[in-house]
Amino acid sequence: MPRKIRVLVGKPGLDGHDRGAKVVAAALRDAGMEVIYTGLHQTPEQIVEAAVQEDVDVVALSVLSGAHMTLFPEVQRLMEAAGVGDKLLTGGGIIPAEDMQTLLERGVGRLFGPGSSTVDIVVYIREWYAERHGADALPPLPPPPPRGEPVVGSGEMPAPASPRPDRHHVRVATAPAPATKRKAAGGRPAKKSVRAAARPAKRKAAKQAAPKRAAKRGPAKQAAPKRAAKRGPAKKTAPKRAAKRRGR
Numbered sequence: 001m002p003r004k005i006r007v008l009v010g011k012p013g014l015d016g017h018d019r020g021a022k023v024v025a026a027a028l029r030d031a032g033m034e035v036i037y038t039g040l041h042q043t044p045e046q047i048v049e050a051a052v053q054e055d056v057d058v059v060a061l062s063v064l065s066g067a068h069m070t071l072f073p074e075v076q077r078l079m080e081a082a083g084v085g086d087k088l089l090t091g092g093g094i095i096p097a098e099d100m101q102t103l104l105e106r107g108v109g110r111l112f113g114p115g116s117s118t119v120d121i122v123v124y125i126r127e128w129y130a131e132r133h134g135a136d137a138l139p140p141l142p143p144p145p146p147r148g149e150p151v152v153g154s155g156e157m158p159a160p161a162s163p164r165p166d167r168h169h170v171r172v173a174t175a176p177a178p179a180t181k182r183k184a185a186g187g188r189p190a191k192k193s194v195r196a197a198a199r200p201a202k203r204k205a206a207k208q209a210a211p212k213r214a215a216k217r218g219p220a221k222q223a224a225p226k227r228a229a230k231r232g233p234a235k236k237t238a239p240k241r242a243a244k245r246r247g248r
Helices: 019-030 044-054 068-081 097-105 118-133 194-217 223-231 238-247
Strands: 006-010 034-037 058-063 088-093
Touching: 006 019, 006 044, 019 034, 019 058, 019 088, 019 118, 044 058, 044 068, 058 068, 058 118, 068 088, 068 097, 088 118
Parallel strands: 006 034, 006 058, 058 088
Antiparallel strands: none
């Protein structure tokens, strides 16, 4: 039985964007290939070492930093030094067409720029593998996904498997209602909190206790007249002062 094509997807240099590399890796995996992704910020030495350890057939580099004229030749040199120079070195990124042609003349495989279809990448790798190992060694493509599921890298959106549900049948998550108004499972009202339930009872007890407190206190004390009697009549100092002033 033919074995799967093994592909190493690498991100060399200081490039920190790997969304395109992950999309390509997913497309290759859906095409029946075994994909190993090295992650971000890998050196050429790390990528080649991983390619040797994983025994891959293809090394695909994603370069968006503009250093493709340095990284691709360096990876190619290290692959030849490690004895895996016969493997396919391909990749893509933001690479001008003239640079792609220059790298192709130096022995690098076909490169893919922005807007390239993942189907073209899959076809190119399969054609290279069949040319090198023979058509009998080429593994068959997996069956297409069922209708209604998206095809990675196809660039087309398939028709939905079922009609779009009506908006009234869609459950919309909303913020929970207050505890006093929220209903529990089964339609029964939720229990009120202990404080909320005790407030009416406290108010009722306070109203009933008010007359008793007033009875215990008794009639209000009339202290004002007693205090006035103790003080006696007010002193008439005003005439004496007036007489003194006249004598002066």
